[in-house]
Amino acid sequence: MQIYKVGGAVRDRLLGKPVTDIDWVVVGATTEEMLAKGFRPVGADFPVFLHPKSGEEYALARTERKSGRGYGGFTFHASPEVTLEEDLIRRDLTINAMAEDDEQNLTDPYHGQRDLEDRVLRHVSPAFAEDPLRVLRVARFAARYAELGFKVAPETLELMRQLSESGELEALTAERSWKEISRALMEEQPQVFIQVLRDCGALKVLMPEVDALFGVPQPEAHHPEIDSGIHTLSVLEQSALHKQPLTVRWACLLHDLGKGLTPEEEWPRHIAHEHKGLKLIKAVNERFKAPKDCQELALLVGQYHTHGHRALELKASTLLELLQSFDVYRRPQRFEEFIVACEMDARGRKGLEQRSYPQADYLRGAADVARGVAVQPLLEKGFKGPELGEALKRERLKALKAYKESASS
Template identity: 50%
Template sequence: MQIYLVGGAVRDKLLGVATQDRDWVVVGSHPDQLKAMGYQQVGADFPVFLHPVSKEEYALARTERKTGSGYQGFTVDFDSSVTLAEDLARRDLTINAMAEDEQGQLIDPFNGQADLNKRILRHVSPAFREDPLRVLRIARFAARFHHLGFSIAEDTQHLLTAMAESGELTDLVTERVWTEMARALTETTPSEFFKVLKRVNALKTIFPELDRLFGVPQTMRWHPEVDTGIHSLKALDWARSNSDDLEVLLATLCHDLGKGLTAQDVLPSHRGHEQLGANLLPGIAKRMKWPTNPAQLAESVARYHTLCHTLPELRPATILGLLKNLNAFRQPARVEQFALACAADFYGRSGFEQFNYPQRDLLITCASACAAVQAKPFVAQGLIGKAIGEAMDLARIEVLSQLKRTWR
């Protein structure tokens, strides 16, 4: 039995970056032997074992053969005769197909280290195309390593395009698509994930509502970058540079989806895009099986982001209505998330980096001031039921009126 460190841990060690996790491959063994050594078996498709002490994952060396469509259409062989080279050959990219033995020696049958040095993302073999999920995985690696100068090899990009145009992306398990997209949103340059998918004609299948934003013009005065798709990705990257909150990142990405529905004869104006986008999102969230909280924030940001932009001009009652629609007094963190996504919308415009966006802090201040108005004093006055809430609203409107006087 031989044990090798494999995949991302080897790659990241050579890159000199922090390793997210460590995976191991066991060659020349079988499940009963590992169980006898105290390893705990997990995984239904093929044996993966947790080390009895470190709890790191150890997988038996295996080969995979395409026998059907989609992500699960594979026959897996984990016989003890499977070699390390055979196991590495089934991996996606050359930079992920390296191993290190117990003496620290590098095993690199597909020249992954050379591609690492050249900053190239290159597929290992033609078998790459057997798993359509790899289109999303490569896009995600492009987002992770874009800041280090990585690019996708030309032949790999052609292969990704062929896979996207084959129609097999429609067979992907929805939950796995969301997992890849969620991870991509928190990579260093999340926009690159969507740019790659757009470039290889996969975005129209994975996220058609985002895909149709590209080429849709906006008023140059407010959007010097003009293209709505470009703006959405610029906003996303600004949000990522200021937060790793998945809910904020998804909401930022989706804030202008309604502009994809604007009638051609009124462009570049997009009056009413807020409601159009917000009305789209429940259906998108259901289809793509987004978790509840990210979906709810995305809908709120789409519906109300322009109210935040015009906050200084709003009446106190309108500001209170916005806070209540955000559920600010039960979920105070939601206000900060919303305000950050709105700031990302503002700063995701060419040349707007030099300007200030005070609305973010002003909205948070409004929420805090209104939250300080409590029910107890009104109960002490003898009010009951709806009268308490009405009195609290009046008091909050007065608080907001006083706040607004300080903004002038």
């Protein structure tokens, strides 16, 4: 029995990055031997075990063969005869197909170390094209390591293109897709993930609503970058630069989908794109079964982001309606995420990345004013039920009018 550290732990050590998760491969062992040593089996698909003390995953060396569609369409074979090289060749990228023994002696049959040095994301073997999930994984690695100068090898991008055209991507489950998408959006440069998906034709399969934004112009006075797709990438980039959470990044990606529906004869204006985009945002949310908080914020940002930009001009009554829509009294965090998503949208424009956004503090102040209206005096006046709700609304409106006047003076 020989045990090797494999995959990301080896890759990240060689890159000088912190190693978090460690995966191990066991060569020359049987399931019975692993159990006898106290390892606990995990799952039924293939022989993976948890270490009795560390809890880390140890997998028997195995080969795999394509047997059906999609990510799960594989037959696995694990036996003591499977070599380390045979196990490594089934992996996605050369930089993930290296192994180390306990003395850090490197096994690198597919030249992963060379590709690390050359900053290349390259597939290990033609079997790469058998697993559609790898399209998303490679795009995610491109986003993670873009800051180090990594690029997808042209021949790997071509295989990704073939996969995108094969219909295999449609076989991915919503859960598997969302796991990759959500992880990619939280990388250092999530816009690279979207760009790579577009470069290989996967974006128009997975998110045609986002793909449709590219080539659609916007008024240059507001959008020096002009192209709606480029703007979306820039907004996503800003959300990462400002360390925003997944909810905000997802909303930033989907906020302008309505612009893809504007007839060409109306370009570059996009009248009512906020309302038109809601059905598209809903469709993308449902396609990937995004978490509820991501779904809700994406829809609210899509509908109200131009309200955010025009916050200083809004009538007090419109401002109150905006605050009510977000339920700022019980869900203050959601309104804060809306504000920062609007700010990312304002900054995601060529040459305007450092612009100030006074609307943010104005909206925060308005929310504080509305929340500051006390209910108790109204109860003491005898208001209850629907009448109490109306009286509270009147008091909040009065407070917001005063706030608006003081802010403009």
